[in-house]
Amino acid sequence: MESYWARMALRIWAALVLLFLFIPIVIILLYAFNSSNIETWPLPGLSTRWLASTWQDPEIQQALVLSLQAGLAATGLALVLGSMAAFAIHRTSFFGRDVVSLLFILPLALPGIVTGIALNSFFNFTGITLSILTIVVGHTTFCIVVVYNNVLARLRRTQGSLIEAAMDLGANGIQTFRDITLPLIATSVVAGAMLAFALSFDEVIVTTFTAGAQNTLPIWIFGAIRLGQRLPEVNVVVSFVILVTIIPVIIAARLTGGSGIARTGR
């Protein structure tokens, strides 16, 4: 066992690291309630006056709607495609399986800017106008990876013998899937969907290159930070995004016991 002093030192270090991780988040949440529109520290006071004006701003409303639409569409597509891929990879070994596995990791392994400009030049080359469709295409590509990872991890933990037992007892493929497989993987599918949505809602790098004149919420935030005119509203929107992305992640963690979100990280 470590000495008492070593343990104490480690405890203090851990506390400092936690402070380091959380202070910036707390600060930005505080700034959302800044009573003045000047971003200096210390805050002159607290007030909720910016919440109403932010909520009613039509640009922000449009950006929020677009983010939700893109997130739901990308998540839906990713659910189907990612699960299918996980099933395919899991139970069968075939020539090139490792290559395909690597392929499915690429969108998260390559820097976001590479994915972004690759998709951008693809759309330019094929003459596809940048619109919500192209945003969804970009998001789906990395959301598939998130769902795939989660479902595959769960599949690896389920016993194949259960499926075989069901079939021995006379259930056909569809019944087996519906009654055995689906309940076993359901929570990982939901967790994958939650994570995919959270990822899509906060994504800015790939979206910058695949969005046309539209603004998703993160693109609006990026532009508004640089415009410097409406920082109180930025503070409110940014706090809102924090909440919207954290809640699905907490749900996902509950469903998978924490392992799912660790494997996929960002």
Add this chain to the structure above:
Amino acid sequence: MNTLEAGSGIRFRLATMAAGAIIMLTACGSTGTTPGVTLQQPPTAGMKPPTTIGPGEGALKLIAWEGYVDRSWKQPSIASFEKDTGCKVTAKYAGSSDEMVALMAGGGGGQYDMVSASGDADLRLIYSGDVRPMNPDLIPDFQYFQTYFKSPPYNTINGIHYGISLQWGPNVLMYNTTKFPIKPTSWGVLYDPANRGLITVPDNPIQIADAALYLSATTPSLGIKDPYELTQKQFDAAVTLLKQQRPLVKKYWPSAGDEISLFSSGDAMVGAAWPYQTSTLKAAKKPVADTIPTEGATGWGDTWMLATNAPHPNCAYLWTKWISAPQAQAQQAVIYGETPVNTHACALMEVMSPGSCAQYHADAPGTYFDTIKFWKTPVATCNDGTKVCIPYTQWRTAWTSIIS
């Protein structure tokens, strides 16, 4: 106002710009015969503009400089425009001419309707076919524009208008009045090591012209007459000066908002700016002011241009009509800090802010116009026909090596 006298200086300026335009065209692949009387026709010259304005399409997407589509305008307000025409306005702000050209690629890509382009972007947009001809007869206030801005050579080719002029103004020296209680009189304050870490200048290759302008006054032996037409020796001198400036710069600002944040937080105390930044910071009660130093200033003349693939052309014309009216012109000029092209705006500027008409020289632009070296795209062929000047691509490469 005597347009003839006031206009003489401007006529000279315009003649130089026209020459520049002609030369630019010969440099870019016309038949190579003598710099001609007729200019090469742009790709969209054949697109006939409408003769009437149809009903509004319900939306309008603009690429604009910050402050050109300002929701804080009260009289008239953008909300009133939207209510009267049904055209809902969304603006995408660009920080530089390069950015505007990039956004407009593909005729606006079917996404954008108009762009408020400056002189150094206009010809590039016209000749890449990204903008189309407009009909000035549809703009009732066009007849009241100052003559020179009705058909400036940067937006009118062979009599065809590729946009409607908007406003014009200088790049100014902005400073924090607490740190600099005495107004600086020279651009040298931006190159002074005493101000290390307090300086901010635009992240834009065209800044090399500002350095050249400064050198034209401080080092006359270099013989710089036009800061956009530089020989290799003059160009290298300007680049050296900027490289010496680099350790003194806090941040190169890519958009007006960035500079406003820098001055707001106190991270920068002096820098090259547009009058918009000064007026915005003043409205936020920050201690700033601006000035045009003795060496003169570079500047810009802006035009609202219509995208070739604009999805809402009728709303675009309605907007142009609206923004050219005297009240809108006066309001934009006073709030932004620039000079309107509509001669009827002067009186209204006086009502909004007494003395502003004279301050921005809206009534007598002549000599003021001459002190400003308006943005234009540098090309290889100089004014005198020789091909020793440095073209813009090299400006870009040099700029990347300066700021890195």
Add this chain to the structure above:
Amino acid sequence: MAVEAARRPRKSGGTAPLQALLWRRPWLRAALLLLPPLGWFVVIYLASLGLLLITAFWQINDFTTQIEQVWNLNNFQTILLDPTYRLIIGRTVVLATAVTITDAAIAFPFAYFMARVASRRTQRLLFAAVLLPLWASYLARVYSWILILNHSGLLNWSMQSIGLPAPNLGYTNVAMWIVFSYIWLPFMIVPTYSAMERVPESLMEAAADLGARRWRAVRDVVLPLALPGVVAGSIFTFSLTLGDFITPVLVGGAGSTFIGNVVYSNVGIANNIPFAAALATVPVAIMAVYLIIAKRLGAFEAL
């Protein structure tokens, strides 16, 4: 439930042969399942990457900024020969290395505490606590640091309140180093912790039995076994720093030109997509080399 399944009447002959076929030939089932997602990836994603690589060999017409499909090596020549770009790439790599080392140094004791000192319940809480910031909006956290580090922000105010001079870190490369280290820290903690957790206590006891003091045991037993985890974490911190443009644009100052923001401005401002594509191959190439080294060090098992 299975008994009921047996009692349920068999499905009509329609699907049974098909299902039997799929069961007998699992590769067929895999192929059918794989076709849509793989199709998506190949047709959209791989094609995009391939097109990007091809575009790197093209150029743009300077005046009209249209892409000309003329094959040449100009872009790559510029990147390799022009000292400006060597400087930019070098600076990016140095920053990425600094961030990686910083994060490893912060994460190691923290992960050690989590894995070997904390109780099981504390472990779970800490794990959740470390992952939470990761999912709390990247832009929000970068913006928060801008507010903390700038001239009238929290850091300057705190320093001045206790009598120290204001560090004025806003818009400097130091600021970027801090922000990057902060944002990617959870990526380093998680694999390090996973690797450390797998070191059995029996090994430590054996080391103690052999006479090693605690810190020597840490150095000789835990460190080598946890190293793959650290390397796995470093893959993230290194690669994410190499390609990022948001932080340099928002937090960086005059000396903060990195690969990310040069690529970004070449696409959005100069419209020089061929050059941006060529420059974007640099982080990909660097990461390919890094991944090969990481695989040798066993990092892939720790992921």
